[in-house]
């Protein structure tokens with residue numbers, strides 16, 4: 001896995017480089033790192049489901065990111081990146097999961113819900129999660145380029161917004177990061193070939 005690829009649109013942090021990065025620790029002061037919570041098996045299990053959705057994105061040539069929304073241990077929404085397929089710049093995994101969850105609840109607020117996503121949300125998704133009043137977000141890989149749940153900015157816990165989420169970062173981050181890095185590696189190879 002490589003962390004220095006300039007031409008990929010996300011930049012993944014491995015758990016080892018995370019430990020070395022003081023800057024990141026400072027930026028993520030309100031973000032709990034998953035491994036510090038005693039390897040919560042419930043979180044890991046839902047994250048694995050999100051990873052399976054990410055595989056679906058990969059199968060259709062989209063950046064492999066998957067998301068699920070859970071209320072009372074029940075999955076009420078799921079999504080994977082489909083921006084290219086749907087000709088929709090907003091069709092990120094989290095947005096699609098959020099839309100499905102809200103529809104299922106017949107409510108524009110998705111209350112008491114936890115969103116699991118394999119990559120730290122971007123600013124657009126983080127903003128939508130605030131609008132949806134998601135209670136907790138658990139993400140896999142940290143995104144050094146556009147992560148908006150504490151890494152480059154913190155929209156999900158912003159003082160100016162009227163809703164703040166609990167945030168847990170780095171759940172199965174090496175597996176989630178490897179999934180995304182492998183995709184970009186493969187794509188670069190195809191471009192060269």
Ligand SMILES: [Zn+2]
Pocket residue numbers: 092093094121122123124125126
């Ligand atoms: Zn997004």
